[in-house]
Structure formats: C-alpha cells, structure tokens
Amino acid sequence: MEIAIQVFAVSLMTIIFVIAFAGVVVPVLPGPPIAALALLVYKLVFPEGAISWNFVIIASVAAILAQIADFILSWLGAKRYGASWGGVLGSFVGLIVGIMLSPTIIMIFLAPIAGAILGELATGKDMRASVKAGWGTFLGTMLATIVKFTVVVSTAFAFYATLIFK
Numbered sequence: 001m002e003i004a005i006q007v008f009a010v011s012l013m014t015i016i017f018v019i020a021f022a023g024v025v026v027p028v029l030p031g032p033p034i035a036a037l038a039l040l041v042y043k044l045v046f047p048e049g050a051i052s053w054n055f056v057i058i059a060s061v062a063a064i065l066a067q068i069a070d071f072i073l074s075w076l077g078a079k080r081y082g083a084s085w086g087g088v089l090g091s092f093v094g095l096i097v098g099i100m101l102s103p104t105i106i107m108i109f110l111a112p113i114a115g116a117i118l119g120e121l122a123t124g125k126d127m128r129a130s131v132k133a134g135w136g137t138f139l140g141t142m143l144a145t146i147v148k149f150t151v152v153v154s155t156a157f158a159f160y161a162t163l164i165f166k
Contacts, residue, residue, distance in 0.1 A: 009045060010163065013038055017156040024148045025108050027095055031148050032063035035155040042159075050166040051159065059155045066151040070144040077140015083116060083133035090119020091137040113138045 016038040023031025036059045043049065043056050078088050094115020098107035116137040120130035 006046070009042060013042060013159065017152070017159075020152045020156070021149075024145055024152055025105075026099060027092070030067055032066040032151040032155070035152050036060040036063035039155065039159065050162045055158065055162065059158070062151045062155070066148045069147045073144040073147065074137070074140040077143065078116070078133065078137040081132050081136020081139070082129060083137050084120060084123050084125070086119035086123035086125075087116040087130070087133040087137055088119070090115035090117070090122070091134070091141070093119070095141075109138070109142075112141060 017035060019029065020031040020035040020038070023029030023034050036056070039051060039056045039059050043051055043053065074091075075088070078091070083091075091112040092115070094111040094113070095108065097115065098104070098109070098111025101107040101111065113134045116134035117130045120133045121127070125133070
C-alpha cells in the first residue's frame with residue numbers, strides 16, 4: 001500500500017512540475033513558487049522521505065528570487081530601451097492576448113512585443129522609439145523567463161535525482 005501511495009505522490013509531483021513549467025510563460029501561474037510549494041507538500045506528507053528540509057528551503061528561496069527577478073528583469077529591459085508605462089502595460093496586455101491566440105507558444109512571445117509597440121505608439125512615441133521599447137521589453141521578459149525556467153528545471157531535476165539516488 002505504501003508503495004502505491006508513493007507512486008501516486010510522485011505522479012502528482014510530475015503533474016505539478018508540468019504545471020510549473022507552464023507557469024514559466026503563463027503570467028497567471030507562478031511556475032517556480034508552484035514547484036517549491038509542491039516540494040513543501042511532499043515533504044510534509046513524507047517527512048522521512050528522500051528530500052530534506054534544506055532542499056525545500058533552497059528551492060523555496062530560489063523560487064522567490066526567480067519571481068523577484070521576473071519583475072526586475074522585465075522592468076530593466078523595458079527601461080533600458082526607453083519603454084514608458086504605456087509600453088509595459090501594452091506588453092502585459094499583449095501577453096494575455098497571446099495566450100489566447102494560436103499557435104500559443106509563438107504568440108506568447110510575439111504578442112507582448114506588439115503590445116509594447118502599440119502601447120508606446122498610444123503614448124505618442126514615434127515608430128522607431130516604440131519598436132526599440134518593444135524590443136527591450138521582449139529582451140527583459142525573455143531573460144526573466146530563462147531564469148524561471150532554469151529554477152523549475154533545476155528543482156524538478158533535483159527532486160527526481162534525490163528520489164532515484166537516495
């Protein structure tokens with residue numbers, strides 16, 4: 001019976017990690033915190049299991065830092081290339097719209113750029129400045145996405161490695 005529970009728990013963790021991966025690009029799902037929360041719940045359910053409290057704490061700190069980096073890197077990318085509040089807002093709206101358009105994986109990246117450009121144009125900037133701001137917003141967002149993806153992949157990899165090798 002205990003093995004069946006453990007198999008169920010690891011299967012559930014796999015589903016949660018998939019959701020965390022989706023959360024790397026979907027703005028309403030905070031990917032790294034979802035992965036860290038899954039580890040916490042796993043540890044609480046299996047206190048004598050393979051993962052340690054140190055692992056849960058390190059993953060949680062990494063998740064918090066990744067979320068902070070998400071905001072900072074996106075903002076820095078936008079500001080570095082001259083984006084105003086209109087460009088940042090347009091990028092966010094573009095991301096939401098991009099989630100609803102097909103093919104989603106492409107639109108998640110293209111729609112925020114278009115949104116930032118349109119947002120900048122709406123605030124009175126010329127096309128060249130708007131494109132520059134859109135590009136900066138995109139670069140900052142991509143860098144933040146890479147950081148979040150790395151944290152989620154590292155968390156999942158470490159979790160499975162710990163289960164296998166401990």
